[in-house]
Amino acid sequence: MQTTNDVIVIGSGASGGMAAWNLTRQGVDVLLLDAGTRFSRAKFWTHVKPWEWNARVDKGERPPQFYLDTKEQPYDTPRGQPFDLVRVWGRGGKTNVWGRVALRYSDVDFAGPEKDGWEIPWPIRYRDIKPYYDRVDQFIGVCGGTDDQDSLPGSPYMLPAAAPRCGEKLLQKAGKSIGVSIVAGRRAVLTKPLNGHPACHYCGACGRGCDVGAFFNSSDYLIEPAMQTGKLRVMDNAVVARVLVNDEGKANGVQYFDRVTGEEHTLKARIVIVAASCIDSTRILLNSKSHAHPNGIGNSSDVVGRYLSEQIRFHMYGFLPQLIGAPTQNDDGIGGEHIYMPRFNHRGAKREYLRGFGAQFWGSGAQADAGFAKALPGFGVDFKTAVKKRYPALVALHPYGEVLPRAENRVTVDEKHVDRYGVPVARIEYKIGENERKMAAEMYDTAEQILRAAKAEIVPFERGHLDVAGSAIHEHGTCRMGADQKRSALNGFCQMHDVPNVFVVDGAAFTTASEKNPTLTILALAWRATDYLAAEMKAGRV
Amino acid sequence: MGAAQHEHPDTSAPVTYTTKVFSADEMKRVATLVDLIIPRTDTPGASDAHVPEFIDRKLSLDAALKERFLAGLRAFDGVLKDGDPFSKLLKGLTVDGYYTSKEGLTQELGWHGNTFLTEFKGCTHADHE
Numbered sequence: 001m002q003t004t005n006d007v008i009v010i011g012s013g014a015s016g017g018m019a020a021w022n023l024t025r026q027g028v029d030v031l032l033l034d035a036g037t038r039f040s041r042a043k044f045w046t047h048v049k050p051w052e053w054n055a056r057v058d059k060g061e062r063p064p065q066f067y068l069d070t071k072e073q074p075y076d077t078p079r080g081q082p083f084d085l086v087r088v089w090g091r092g093g094k095t096n097v098w099g100r101v102a103l104r105y106s107d108v109d110f111a112g113p114e115k116d117g118w119e120i121p122w123p124i125r126y127r128d129i130k131p132y133y134d135r136v137d138q139f140i141g142v143c144g145g146t147d148d149q150d151s152l153p154g155s156p157y158m159l160p161a162a163a164p165r166c167g168e169k170l171l172q173k174a175g176k177s178i179g180v181s182i183v184a185g186r187r188a189v190l191t192k193p194l195n196g197h198p199a200c201h202y203c204g205a206c207g208r209g210c211d212v213g214a215f216f217n218s219s220d221y222l223i224e225p226a227m228q229t230g231k232l233r234v235m236d237n238a239v240v241a242r243v244l245v246n247d248e249g250k251a252n253g254v255q256y257f258d259r260v261t262g263e264e265h266t267l268k269a270r271i272v273i274v275a276a277s278c279i280d281s282t283r284i285l286l287n288s289k290s291h292a293h294p295n296g297i298g299n300s301s302d303v304v305g306r307y308l309s310e311q312i313r314f315h316m317y318g319f320l321p322q323l324i325g326a327p328t329q330n331d332d333g334i335g336g337e338h339i340y341m342p343r344f345n346h347r348g349a350k351r352e353y354l355r356g357f358g359a360q361f362w363g364s365g366a367q368a369d370a371g372f373a374k375a376l377p378g379f380g381v382d383f384k385t386a387v388k389k390r391y392p393a394l395v396a397l398h399p400y401g402e403v404l405p406r407a408e409n410r411v412t413v414d415e416k417h418v419d420r421y422g423v424p425v426a427r428i429e430y431k432i433g434e435n436e437r438k439m440a441a442e443m444y445d446t447a448e449q450i451l452r453a454a455k456a457e458i459v460p461f462e463r464g465h466l467d468v469a470g471s472a473i474h475e476h477g478t479c480r481m482g483a484d485q486k487r488s489a490l491n492g493f494c495q496m497h498d499v500p501n502v503f504v505v506d507g508a509a510f511t512t513a514s515e516k517n518p519t520l521t522i523l524a525l526a527w528r529a530t531d532y533l534a535a536e537m538k539a540g541r542v
Numbered sequence: 543m544g545a546a547q548h549e550h551p552d553t554s555a556p557v558t559y560t561t562k563v564f565s566a567d568e569m570k571r572v573a574t575l576v577d578l579i580i581p582r583t584d585t586p587g588a589s590d591a592h593v594p595e596f597i598d599r600k601l602s603l604d605a606a607l608k609e610r611f612l613a614g615l616r617a618f619d620g621v622l623k624d625g626d627p628f629s630k631l632l633k634g635l636t637v638d639g640y641y642t643s644k645e646g647l648t649q650e651l652g653w654h655g656n657t658f659l660t661e662f663k664g665c666t667h668a669d670h671e
């Protein structure tokens with residue numbers, strides 16, 4: 001007789017980690033299924049210098065393999081319509097290497113669809129999620145300033161902001177001169193020790209994993225403490241394929257494949273929380289077909305898989321005259337930018353497009369390479385001198401814009417293309433439209449105006465060019481929440497309308513993508529959803 | 543957490559590199575060309591910083607790049623020009639190799655990052671306010 005688990009959580013990233021942590025601390029027994037294993041911090045290459053990398057590889061050493069190889073787990077896209085899907089299978093998921101930009105959504109975001117009438121409204125408002133943002137800020141540690149805008153609500157719980165670098169200060173000044181507010185970056189990096197985690201040591205190599213855990217990652221901050229309660233069990237290398245249901249269509253377990261042996265297993269559960277990251281969660285839901293759910297579990301509305309919303313993004317670079325030829329400083333800081341440009345286009349004249357954009361600035365100042373040099377003309381001593389002079393003067397702008405949710409931007413599963421376990425892979429069809437192209441024009445204008453106001457020497461760019469879809473690694477919307485059960489799959493607590501004992505707590509649950517980085521909101525929504533779930537369990541309603 | 547825990551041994555000690563793609567002649571030719579892009583001045587040049595080895599290694603890992611590079615090298619008239627595809631390819635690889643080498647990054651550019659600091663002061667120049 002197989003035991004029945006109270007709660008199975010699928011996935012160990014921000015959302016799965018939060019679900020497991022918040023439920024176990026309230027006394028609920030949780031089994032967490034992780035598609036990989038724990039990444040050992042002691043083996044991170046955080047402090048391997050660029051020129052040491054090849055020598056280590058020659059000696060047979062390997063850096064941690066965070067990123068899932070598409071050879072192991074393929075996905076499909078239509079010809080000529082690429083989508084770059086980045087997945088990390090293993091404890092903590094993408095939070096091991098995330099960009100750490102931690103922005104609160106505002107009612108400009110939550111009430112946006114009602115205001116402009118595009119697609120369904122969010123079922124929640126800022127006031128619903130604010131207490132959870134407050135808790136998340138205090139729990140994971142977010143550094144930032146005292147600013148507070150309608151598009152980027154402030155927080156009383158910020159750790160000290162990271163001091164801006166020279167180029168960033170000059171960009172803030174330039175922004176101010178043209179009425180564009182550029183505020184202190186809000187980043188989940190510990191500028192002071194917090195909750196037993198050490199402070200950042202400013203080595204700037206966060207993208208290779210932090211060797212001391214000085215920025216939030218789900219493994220160290222959520223899963224390890226949850227295991228200490230004795231209530232959490234984690235199963236490694238368990239690649240979930242389907243949520244299983246009983247005759248009435250209620251979830252009663254999951255089917256998974258052992259990533260090492262390839263063997264198929266099933267587990268029983270009273271409640272299933274899907275937190276495998278937007279695309280993989282969607283794939284699981286769509287593959288969970290049954291008599292009760294012929295279209296995939298919880299998909300009587302036919303919205304599951306649809307409304308995939310990523311973000312548009314591009315990059316613009318310049319060299320600031322005050323810094324050309326200046327002495328090289330150590331600009332590592334907390335890795336990535338110390339400033340942020342919040343959305344402003346909802347103010348002033350009505351735009352010819354819907355929604356908005358913000359901007360990040362990572363890669364400003366002295367970097368551990370000089371890729372910009374490829375764009376400088378010439379060869380020889382003059383070229384070498386030109387590179388050296390501009391090296392300390394580099395600033396980088398990276399605007400991010402919202403992509404409207406559209407039914408035809410969708411994830412499907414194709415019975416004809418299966419993975420190594422015989423499970424259909426995801427097919428991603430995604431295109432941007434006229435709205436995004438119009439927005440991109442203002443994004444280009446804004447970036448250029450900031451650089452011009454800074455009197456920068458602008459690196460030549462191709463106006464209108466956008467990164468390949470998926471590059472922002474901000475997938476949302478394919479199992480969206482809403483009040484209308486015919487047009488959404490989840491309620492405001494991430495609970496399936498059709499199947500009340502299934503919750504989907506990752507980016508798939510978002511009604512819109514906004515221009516912001518989603519992780520802080522994912523954490524807040526998952527915390528709120530599992531508070532609700534714990535109360536429902538206590539009341540005997542699920 | 544002390545600084546001592548962050549002192550990692552320098553593993554960049556030159557290991558003898560065995561060429562994987564280039565012939566001895568091609569290595570020499572590439573060395574001459576990369577030094578035309580980034581010559582030795584009061585700091586090392588591209589071949590001092592082992593850029594030909596960097597390129598050889600890179601080509602050994604990418605068949606399409608290897609084919610493109612070798613075809614370009616064979617047809618190249620020896621004069622670097624902005625706008626010429628092979629010049630652009632070679633310059634890109636030289637930039638990648640040189641400015642991630644110890645010579646290029648630390649001696650030429652003065653990079654001294656990826657270390658352990660107890661605080662980050664950021665910009666301290668009043669005139670940047």
